[in-house]
Amino acid sequence: MLEVNELTKTYQLDGFSVEALRGITFTIKEGEFVAIMGPSGSGKSTLMNLIGCLDRPTSGSVILDGQETSKLKDNQLASVRNLKVGFVFQNYNLLSRTTALKNVELPLIYAGIGSGSRTERAFEALKIVGLEERAGHRSNQLSGGQQQRVAIARALVNDPSIILADEPTGSLDSKSGTEIMNILKLLNDQGRTIILVTHEEYIAGYARRAIRLLDGLVTSDKRVGKK
Ligand SMILES: Nc1ncnc2c1ncn2[C@@H]1O[C@H](COP(=O)(O)OP(=O)(O)O)[C@@H](O)[C@H]1O
Ligand SMILES: [Mg+2]
Structure with a gap:
């Protein structure tokens, strides 16, 4: 369902170029739960942004559900991003x-769904993360863990093919972090494909496979224990 082929990304900054990714290749099957690991600056977020159609590669390809995303026009890319990918960020966004x-x-709203069905689906997604009773609260009235659960509901609401979570527990205390991981694990048990970026071994232990990056290259790709 996801193929990444010889992916590279070079950023140009003040006349310097930074090779964030230098040739990444792997395949992820439907229903997998994969942790992307590696030190700060190794290219994890760059990789997630390319998989999630937030940015375009310098070379190589991303094939999501049979579609080569680098060949799409901007508006098609935006629509793939909206319909096929659910994003969860460290700072909830x-x-x-x-x-x-x-x-x-x-x-x-971006997908053009009418208001009645929208409210119903959003409410269902909030139920999945156990926050239906907070539906009317503003996000600045919620705890960090609750905000991240709202972000997961937002990621789920379009029924995406894949959920991408970039350090989703990075701003949370360990109790809220565990809650978030248990929700992601439950979603995976129900068949959702999840890619999770983390640099914590214990968080990666929720996944079944860990891909490690260093300086924009894959250094290992193996099965990990199940929590
Ligand atoms: N928008 C950008 N412009 C220039 N350099 C960037 C940009 N985003 C990331 N980088 C650089 O690319 C490298 C990889 O960054 P990133 O993918 O954010 O790593 P990670 O998420 O593993 O910490 C780093 O050297 C970073 O400074
Ligand atoms: Mg990052």
Whole structure:
């Protein structure tokens, strides 16, 4: 369902170039739970952004559900991103003065779904993360762990092929972090494909496979223990 072939990304910055990815190749099957690991600066977020159609590679390809995303026009790429990918970021990226429900509805607004069905689907997604009772709260009235659960609901609401979580527990205390990981694990048990970036071994232990990066290259790719 996901193929990454000889992927490279070079950033140009003030006349310097930074080779963030230098030729990454792997395949991820439907239903996998994969941790991407590696030290800060190794290219993890760059890789996630390319897989999630937030950015374009310098060379190589990403094939998501049979579609080579680098060949798509900007508007097609935006639509693949909206419909096929659910993103969860370290800092939640919610609209802070907006209710949990409205935050979760946003991807459905972009997808052109009518308001009645939108509210219903957003509410269902909040139920999955156990926050239906907080639907009317603004995100700045929620704890970090609750905000991340809203972000997971937002990632789920379009029923994406893949969920990409970039250090989703990085800003949380360990109790909230464990809650978030248990939700991701449950979603994977229900068949969702998840790619998770982390630099913590114990977080990676929730995944079944760990791909390690160093300086923009894969250094290992193996099965890991199941929590
Ligand atoms: N937008 C950007 N412009 C220039 N350099 C960048 C940009 N984003 C990332 N980099 C550089 O690319 C490398 C990989 O960064 P990143 O993918 O964020 O690593 P990680 O997520 O593993 O910490 C780093 O050297 C970083 O400084
Ligand atoms: Mg990063």
